[in-house]
Amino acid sequence: MPAVTVNGRTYRAPQEPTVIICIDGGDPAYFQHGFDRGILPALQRFREQGVFTTAKAVVPTFTNPNNLSIVTGAPPAVHGISGNFFLDPESGTEVMMNDPRFLRAGSIHAALSQQGTRVAVITAKDKLRRLLGHEVQQGICFSAEKAHEAQQAEHGIDEVNALVGWDTPEVYSSQLSEFVLEAGLRVFERYQPALMYLSLTDYIQHKHAPGTVESDRFHQCLDQYFGAFDARGAVVGITADHGMNDKNNALGQPQIIYLSQLLSTWFGSEKARVILPITDPYVVHHGALGSFATVYLDPTVAAHQVVGQLKTVAGIEYVGTRDEACRLFALPPDRVGDVVVIGDRGTALGKSPAEHDLSLLEGGLRSHGGLAEQAVLFTLNRPLKAAYRQQLATDLRNFDIFDFALNGVEGGASRGSA
Numbered sequence: 126m127p128a129v130t131v132n133g134r135t136y137r138a139p140q141e142p143t144v145i146i147c148i149d150g151g152d153p154a155y156f157q158h159g160f161d162r163g164i165l166p167a168l169q170r171f172r173e174q175g176v177f178t179t180a181k182a183v184v185p186t187f188t189n190p191n192n193l194s195i196v197t198g199a200p201p202a203v204h205g206i207s208g209n210f211f212l213d214p215e216s217g218t219e220v221m222m223n224d225p226r227f228l229r230a231g232s233i234h235a236a237l238s239q240q241g242t243r244v245a246v247i248t249a250k251d252k253l254r255r256l257l258g259h260e261v262q263q264g265i266c267f268s269a270e271k272a273h274e275a276q277q278a279e280h281g282i283d284e285v286n287a288l289v290g291w292d293t294p295e296v297y298s299s300q301l302s303e304f305v306l307e308a309g310l311r312v313f314e315r316y317q318p319a320l321m322y323l324s325l326t327d328y329i330q331h332k333h334a335p336g337t338v339e340s341d342r343f344h345q346c347l348d349q350y351f352g353a354f355d356a357r358g359a360v361v362g363i364t365a366d367h368g369m370n371d372k373n374n375a376l377g378q379p380q381i382i383y384l385s386q387l388l389s390t391w392f393g394s395e396k397a398r399v400i401l402p403i404t405d406p407y408v409v410h411h412g413a414l415g416s417f418a419t420v421y422l423d424p425t426v427a428a429h430q431v432v433g434q435l436k437t438v439a440g441i442e443y444v445g446t447r448d449e450a451c452r453l454f455a456l457p458p459d460r461v462g463d464v465v466v467i468g469d470r471g472t473a474l475g476k477s478p479a480e481h482d483l484s485l486l487e488g489g490l491r492s493h494g495g496l497a498e499q500a501v502l503f504t505l506n507r508p509l510k511a512a513y514r515q516q517l518a519t520d521l522r523n524f525d526i527f528d529f530a531l532n533g534v535e536g537g538a539s540r541g542s543a
């Protein structure tokens with residue numbers, strides 16, 4: 126089967142069944158802790174026999190921009206998905222970007238499917254499904270959230286619950302990710318796709334820090350599935366969309382800079398519109414608070430003035446104009462505001478106190494979106510060709526994972542035993 130070229134990079138069709146997994150919120154700290162405790166045997170084996178390192182996610186370190194970067198092999202400037210929603214300059218309304226019409230680039234798996242590679246994509250939440258399933262030919266694509274609704278005509282599969290043997294889980298649960306992996310394993314056995322992409326959800330990581338009973342149990346569960354794919358002969362490549370950090374003060378309460386409030390104090394009310402593109406209308410588990418914001422300004426307010434003022438605020442790691450931020454982070458300028466603001470490792474960005482319900486954050490806030498959540502795991506269960514081994518020392522990105530899995534692994538290498 127011929128190779129495909131997608132967004133300027135060339136990918137071989139899978140020589141062996143290949144499974145790419147995005148661990149939502151896969152912060153390296155969880156795995157370091159797991160290795161220290163010896164509770165991740167499959168990943169330990171990958172580390173010894175293949176690759177285990179860290180790579181950089183794209184900024185904003187949010188789920189949708191990074192999932193789209195992983196499957197397109199390109200930054201948001203190319204694929205267009207800069208957040209979960211953006212402010213449509215024409216209508217002045219906030220528009221969700223879960224529809225494929227917002228996509229500006231094709232995916233690697235869709236291009237391979239068009240050449241006859243059998244592809245299966247399973248996501249945790251349904252909001253990613255249509256973006257990831259766009260232009261997939263003759264493949265399988267469904268979400269765990271709406272597994273019971275999968276139909277042959279639209280999703281390439283039906284009776285998913287019967288195949289998996291599980292009911293559809295709650296959307297806010299650790300079972301949602303486990304369902305993706307269990308369904309992935311059943312689909313792998315039943316349909317033998319040559320290429321799978323499995324995308325999990327970060328419910329556990331938002332609630333539980335590394336080293337807690339809950340996060341240990343969850344990562345042990347993931348590790349068992351990674352081992353199961355490995356034992357079935359798949360090339361397994363795993364990365365993440367972003368890390369995760371505590372965003373709390375010394376009292377354990379959320380540490381938040383309220384940008385709308387600050388900007389109206391400085392420049393007058395209604396002069397700035399703050400967009401926090403981490404969220405969507407039904408987010409509950411992190412109170413719509415992350416470390417990335419973009420601000421649209423009234424024409425009477427100069428962007429450089431806002432940048433200058435925000436630079437003096439403790440807890441802000443980066444603030445820059447649209448042009449500078451889009452250059453630095455490879456973002457699409459028409460979907461970013463006049464100013465980009467990024468909170469530091471311990472600080473989240475909000476609008477005003479009235480616009481966030483902190484009562485939902487009983488155990489404090491863990492979130493992402495900033496530069497401090499850029500480091501993510503990057504692992505493969507096979508040894509690499511020399512040229513790819515050398516690339517590990519360069520500026521490795523999470524969106525290099527398809528390249529490594531399809532082009533970079535040694536053929537017919539020894540694999541771990543079950």
Ligand SMILES: [Zn+2]
Nearest residue numbers: 149150188366
């Ligand atoms: Zn995520």
